[in-house]
Amino acid sequence: MKEGPSIATIAALIGDPARANMLGALMAGRALTAGELAREAGVRAPTASGHLARLSEAGLVLVEAQGRHRYFRLSGPDVAHVLEGLMGLAARTGRLRTRPGPRDPALRQARTCYDHMAGEWAVRLYEGLLADGRLTAAEGQVSLTEAGRSFFRAEGVDLSALEAGRRPLCRACLDWSERRPHLGGTLGRAILDHAVARRWVRPSTEGRALTVTPPGLMALRAWVGDAVTPLSETIGRAGG
Amino acid sequence: MKEGPSIATIAALIGDPARANMLGALMAGRALTAGELAREAGVRAPTASGHLARLSEAGLVLVEAQGRHRYFRLSGPDVAHVLEGLMGLAARTGRLRTRPGPRDPALRQARTCYDHMAGEWAVRLYEGLLADGRLTAAEGQVSLTEAGRSFFRAEGVDLSALEAGRRPLCRACLDWSERRPHLGGTLGRAILDHAVARRWVRPSTEGRALTVTPPGLMALRAWVGDAVTPLSETIGRAGG
DNA sequence: CGATTGCTTCGTCCTCCGCCGAAACGTCGG
DNA sequence: CCGACGTTTCGGCGGAGGACGAAGCAATCG
Incomplete structure (x- = not known):
């Protein structure tokens, strides 16, 4: 906990298999819905929802609500x-x-x-x-x-x-x-x-x-x- | 666990605060001993030893034994x-x-x-x-x-x-x-x-x-x- | 040669967090 | 309005793994 906890937080965020799969899917460049990302990651909807909340709170992905869907995409080329x-x-x-x-x-x-x-x-x-x-x-x-x-x-x-x-x-x-x-x-x-x-x-x-x-x-x-x-x-x- | 677990493994490795601190210390470019890295990470020697074993097994750091010291350094510029x-x-x-x-x-x-x-x-x-x-x-x-x-x-x-x-x-x-x-x-x-x-x-x-x-x-x-x-x-x- | 130091292995404790089912909230379609 | 669907919140379960102390090796020093 000395000087660089932030890098650990980001890396830990990427370091979970489910989240890594989601991010990998988003590497295609398209925006995907929470459900698609759940399927992509091989987890149920509630689990995916939690992961996506954390990813977007950390600023790694951006979310855009469209009707009853929520579209997620990488927040920028630096993430990719x-x-x-x-x-x-x-x-x-x-x-x-x-x-x-x-x-x-x-x-x-x-x-x-x-x-x-x-x-x-x-x-x-x-x-x-x-x-x-x-x-x-x-x-x-x-x-x-x-x-x-x-x-x-x-x-x-x-x-x-x-x-x-x-x-x-x-x-x-x-x-x-x-x-x-x-x-x-x-x-x-x-x-x-x-x-x-x-x-x-x-x-x-x-x-x-x-x-x-x-x-x-x-x-x-x-x-x-x-x-x-x-x-x-x-x-x-x-x-x- | 679909297609990209390996990236998650690497990221999870970086994602632990103690390990992240060690890697951060190694960003200085010098090789450091296990003890120095333990101090740097704010953990005891046994904990540090375990972390360093995992980091070197994953190929993120290289280790060189010199007398009773073991010197660790980043395995390359790509890691940095x-x-x-x-x-x-x-x-x-x-x-x-x-x-x-x-x-x-x-x-x-x-x-x-x-x-x-x-x-x-x-x-x-x-x-x-x-x-x-x-x-x-x-x-x-x-x-x-x-x-x-x-x-x-x-x-x-x-x-x-x-x-x-x-x-x-x-x-x-x-x-x-x-x-x-x-x-x-x-x-x-x-x-x-x-x-x-x-x-x-x-x-x-x-x-x-x-x-x-x-x-x-x-x-x-x-x-x-x-x-x-x-x-x-x-x-x-x-x-x- | 024995003492000290640096590091690792082992065993244990304990916290954290990822996972899910059930239920609530909202949107869309009839 | 009502049902279907997508998404989120909540609560509880379970396992992974990070932390430490004690003990075991190995190398260095006096």
């Missing part, structure tokens, strides 16, 4: 960032007490990481953009090259809007399943929006998984170049 | 990074259940953040380097300008060594007390080493606090330029 960091630690350090569930392959392949893409596909995309000279990672810092800027402008991405805020355009976000970086930042977010809008990927109705559609397969392959292994072998395992 | 993230969340979200203790002003002023400097001084340093055109933060990505490279070379910093590894040279690390970024990465580390070697700052014998020595005051002020407010006025001021 810490959660991803914890996943990284868990992947690096933990024995895998988590028996690899049936849904895991789909998650490993493509998923949302709060507001951008993660998983095999995201890592490939990142490495493809690097290989094509559209991104550069000098000194470990990612930035968009001139070629990359014209590429995304041609795709219809409004780069100046993405650079308006305080949040960086490009950020290397360590993928906890692949152990290699993928693209975060506002550009990462824009790419996910882009891909969803063009039906290249379809977010799972619940959960973080992303399904890559056939046209998406073509489009993404064009983005990442032909040098990349065809994905077809890994698609369609463990439907959901 | 997650801890800093948690501190940020705690500062942003938490009601301040932590009454601002007497030691806090010193910590706010200058402290170590695992292996680089944090606190008021570190933020000033960062902003001074930016203002002088030695660092550039285009697109939210920090990098060293040509002027900056010559500056640090002249100071005797071996930049190529710093760029050798996988870890980035410059990283903007959010300062949880100042809520503004300071400099991390290998350059951040080198600056701390530099400042310690030249007796500009003196690490507290225990804890993360850094004391700025009178010559250090001169030197750092020269680094950050005269435009920066003298430190004397802001010492002991709280809040933001």
